[in-house]
Amino acid sequence: MSNAPTLLREQEVFATPWFSLMARTWAENSPPHYCIRTKDYVSVVAITKDRKLILVRQFRSAVGRETMELPAGHVEPGQTPEEAARLELSEETGHRAERFTLLGELIPDTGRMSNRMWCFFAEDAEPIKDHEPEAGIQVVLHDGPIGRVLTDGMEHALNLAAILLATLSGRLAVDLSRTTTREPA
Amino acid sequence: MSNAPTLLREQEVFATPWFSLMARTWAENSPPHYCIRTKDYVSVVAITKDRKLILVRQFRSAVGRETMELPAGHVEPGQTPEEAARLELSEETGHRAERFTLLGELIPDTGRMSNRMWCFFAEDAEPIKDHEPEAGIQVVLHDGPIGRVLTDGMEHALNLAAILLATLSGRLAVDLSRTTTREPA
Numbered sequence: 001m002s003n004a005p006t007l008l009r010e011q012e013v014f015a016t017p018w019f020s021l022m023a024r025t026w027a028e029n030s031p032p033h034y035c036i037r038t039k040d041y042v043s044v045v046a047i048t049k050d051r052k053l054i055l056v057r058q059f060r061s062a063v064g065r066e067t068m069e070l071p072a073g074h075v076e077p078g079q080t081p082e083e084a085a086r087l088e089l090s091e092e093t094g095h096r097a098e099r100f101t102l103l104g105e106l107i108p109d110t111g112r113m114s115n116r117m118w119c120f121f122a123e124d125a126e127p128i129k130d131h132e133p134e135a136g137i138q139v140v141l142h143d144g145p146i147g148r149v150l151t152d153g154m155e156h157a158l159n160l161a162a163i164l165l166a167t168l169s170g171r172l173a174v175d176l177s178r179t180t181t182r183e184p185a
Numbered sequence: 186m187s188n189a190p191t192l193l194r195e196q197e198v199f200a201t202p203w204f205s206l207m208a209r210t211w212a213e214n215s216p217p218h219y220c221i222r223t224k225d226y227v228s229v230v231a232i233t234k235d236r237k238l239i240l241v242r243q244f245r246s247a248v249g250r251e252t253m254e255l256p257a258g259h260v261e262p263g264q265t266p267e268e269a270a271r272l273e274l275s276e277e278t279g280h281r282a283e284r285f286t287l288l289g290e291l292i293p294d295t296g297r298m299s300n301r302m303w304c305f306f307a308e309d310a311e312p313i314k315d316h317e318p319e320a321g322i323q324v325v326l327h328d329g330p331i332g333r334v335l336t337d338g339m340e341h342a343l344n345l346a347a348i349l350l351a352t353l354s355g356r357l358a359v360d361l362s363r364t365t366t367r368e369p370a
Binding site for chain 1: 189190192198199201202203204206209211216218219220221223244245246247248249250251252254289290291292293294295296297298299302331332335340341342343344345346347348349350352353359
């Protein structure tokens with residue numbers, strides 16, 4: 001955009017261990033816009049060899065209850081997004097996969113968040129022997145169809161964006177039992 | 186969950202005109218969890234009579250550049266989510282539609298945000314006569330397929346979640362030219 005504003009000042013007004021609240025000034029004598037600065041997100045659409053979608057149940061403070069979600073987390077300093085995705089899949093679910101494919105890089109919330117979300121597809125995932133389960137996380141293997149995964153309680157919008165990318169790419173069938181784990185359409 | 190934590194204290198630690206940063210304590214002698222409290226979101230998947238998806242281009246401070254998105258906004262006090270969705274469609278895009286259908290109610294970001302996102306499908310949308318365009322917003326009518334809408338720059342994850350709900354409900358075809366605007370599958 002030719003007339004895009006120029007950032008004049010950016011100030012951290014509050015810091016938490018997980019994110020910072022930033023005040024951004026785009027024009028003199030105008031009030032700042034506030035946004036959240038945090039590490040990039042990764043989300044993993046992972047399918048087992050027998051075509052089950054790997055999900056996690058956990059208590060979420062922000063919404064005050066349990067949710068059912070894709071394995072996901074932050075990209076830590078020094079990690080590539082794919083390394084972060086592999087680590088989240090193994091730590092949260094006790095599964096590993098050879099092949100990770102980048103589905104796309106999205107913006108989590110254009111109005112509030114300045115970070116990116118990296119969406120991966122992991123195929124032929126298999127259990128890791130002697131995995132130590134992560135406290136507070138319950139692993140759910142869901143055999144779809146995707147519509148039923150949603151009505152069964154998957155309601156995290158960022159996850160559903162990753163699911164859309166996986167289905168549009170031909171890697172994930174809307175009916176999971178038709179998902180082939182080698183040859184995307 | 187039988188052993189779900191109980192919220193002991195919640196404190197607003199920073200307020201902006203658009204949202205508040207909340208510190209939530211779930212256990213004595215434990216550090217708080219921080220989350221963002223704001224009004225609920227609405228997102229509108231709106232299709233014109235000639236099967237074009239109605240999008241808006243605008244500069245977004247949080248990401249420092251222009252984005253292409255669904256019409257969306259907050260549910261203001263006293264509004265129902267559907268009223269908010271109708272207002273956003275008309276104000277941002279200069280279009281109106283008789284029939285709005287609730288596609289689903291999602292969580293925008295289970296890790297950070299405590300609000301909800303209401304996703305609507307609006308069909309047979311038509312231009313409002315003498316509409317005064319909103320400053321800084323450019324309306325884009327896209328004739329898909331959905332995969333091309335994405336590669337053309339629609340990268341807002343919350344929007345893609347609404348698109349997934351619209352396609353799974355049978356109201357939006359992945360190839361927009363096949364979207365029928367009366368009889369969902």
